[in-house]
Amino acid sequence: MRTDSSILRWSFLFGVLTSVVGFEWSCEGNRDTKCTVVRLDPSISNLSALRTKLPNEIASMRFKHLDTLTFDHSIAKHLVETVEELEIVDSRALIHFILPSASAIQRLTIARTQLNWIHFQPNEAVLLVSIVSSHLQLVPPSLRNLNNVKYIKLQKSYIRYLNLDLLQWLRKLDTLDLMYNKIHTLASTLQCLQQHNLVTLNLRNNQLRILNLELLPLIGLFEQVDLSHNKIELLVGRFSSDYLQTLIVSHNRLKVIDFCQWDAMPTLAKISFEANELTRVPNCIHHLPNLTYVGFGRNKFTQVDMERFGELENLTTLDFSANRISLITFREENYPVRLSKLILSNNQAECDLSSGVAFCPLDIEFKSNVSYRTGWMNNNSTFHRQLVIVK
Numbered sequence: 001m002r003t004d005s006s007i008l009r010w011s012f013l014f015g016v017l018t019s020v021v022g023f024e025w026s027c028e029g030n031r032d033t034k035c036t037v038v039r040l041d042p043s044i045s046n047l048s049a050l051r052t053k054l055p056n057e058i059a060s061m062r063f064k065h066l067d068t069l070t071f072d073h074s075i076a077k078h079l080v081e082t083v084e085e086l087e088i089v090d091s092r093a094l095i096h097f098i099l100p101s102a103s104a105i106q107r108l109t110i111a112r113t114q115l116n117w118i119h120f121q122p123n124e125a126v127l128l129v130s131i132v133s134s135h136l137q138l139v140p141p142s143l144r145n146l147n148n149v150k151y152i153k154l155q156k157s158y159i160r161y162l163n164l165d166l167l168q169w170l171r172k173l174d175t176l177d178l179m180y181n182k183i184h185t186l187a188s189t190l191q192c193l194q195q196h197n198l199v200t201l202n203l204r205n206n207q208l209r210i211l212n213l214e215l216l217p218l219i220g221l222f223e224q225v226d227l228s229h230n231k232i233e234l235l236v237g238r239f240s241s242d243y244l245q246t247l248i249v250s251h252n253r254l255k256v257i258d259f260c261q262w263d264a265m266p267t268l269a270k271i272s273f274e275a276n277e278l279t280r281v282p283n284c285i286h287h288l289p290n291l292t293y294v295g296f297g298r299n300k301f302t303q304v305d306m307e308r309f310g311e312l313e314n315l316t317t318l319d320f321s322a323n324r325i326s327l328i329t330f331r332e333e334n335y336p337v338r339l340s341k342l343i344l345s346n347n348q349a350e351c352d353l354s355s356g357v358a359f360c361p362l363d364i365e366f367k368s369n370v371s372y373r374t375g376w377m378n379n380n381s382t383f384h385r386q387l388v389i390v391k
Helices: 141-145 164-168 217-221 382-386
Strands: 007-016 019-028 034-038 060-064 085-091 096-099 107-113 117-120 128-132 151-155 161-163 175-177 185-187 200-202 210-212 224-226 234-236 246-248 270-272 293-295 303-305 317-319 327-331 341-343 363-367 388-390
Touching (some): 164 217
Parallel strands (some): 034 060, 085 107, 200 224, 246 270, 317 341, 327 363
16 A cells, blocks of 8 residues: 555455456545545445545545446445545446435536436435436436435436426526437426526527427526527517526527517526528517627628617627628617627628629618717717727
8 A cells, every 4th residue: 555645545456256356446635535436346346345445534436437237325325424526437337326315425427328217316415416428318307306406417418308397396406407418399387486596507409499488488587598509490489587698599590580579688688699590680679678799690691770779778799790791780860879899700791793893892881860960970979989890
């Protein structure tokens, strides 16, 4: 055994009949000891060594290349009581997982396994669940047994369906991350929910096509919703939220958006519809009066009348980069008065080059109110001075 002030390393071998089998483990750290167990096979290893040979106080336990089909009470009971974080990584044999009620684990991470079934017994300790690169096909229903869980990540799996009614059981949840799955359907039957600490709903990189927001009122309880990198063609239905601050629907297939059925959203500050197929500014965008950032980059706009943003008095940044815009029009009587950054880079305007023009220009017109003479006549208004145009 070799002892160091910051790193302790042990290696044990156990004999079974005529063969030599066992597992390796190492620990590091002073106050918050972290231990890693490598190639543990519970069927042939002396699990009591996890208690008797490892340090008395371990904050984090990692199993790497765990060689068992099932992790359950038979293994968990051998963990030191001080373990708050449990990781199981790079363990292709693992298929089933059961977390006992008596477990004191607060943070559970399972990554790069063939896990296809997991069950959580009623537990008050768990705060974080992270399962990445698994064979799960369903959001585990037993998540409802984790009364105090705050963060759930189920990424890079085969989940196809999400019922947001699960939120009624997860009263402490603030983040639900289901990136890189196969989700094509969202559902909810609850019309209201007394839940005010939801922060992030991440559904990036899934298979969503049509969203009827009227049937999904629970989405509006989140502060940030990311629906990017799906296949969304339609956003329909009435939508209302007193909490939503950021909505990302970039990298989809939207050809048109209409906000006329949406209620006024006093908290929504940022929206992004980058990389869609939009050709015009959505109707009734004034229903989102507190927007500060709007992203329409990489769409198919050819002309933009800034009057459509005239009622957005808090709008400061507008991104129309990588479109086909040839004309932007500002009208003095109605325009976004606080706009300070207009991004028009990488636009490829379409025009007739037969007239001898060497390139297709992007024109920006400032049309003054003809009823009286103002600074707009000589580009000397406060708005002209504050606006930065990025080309």
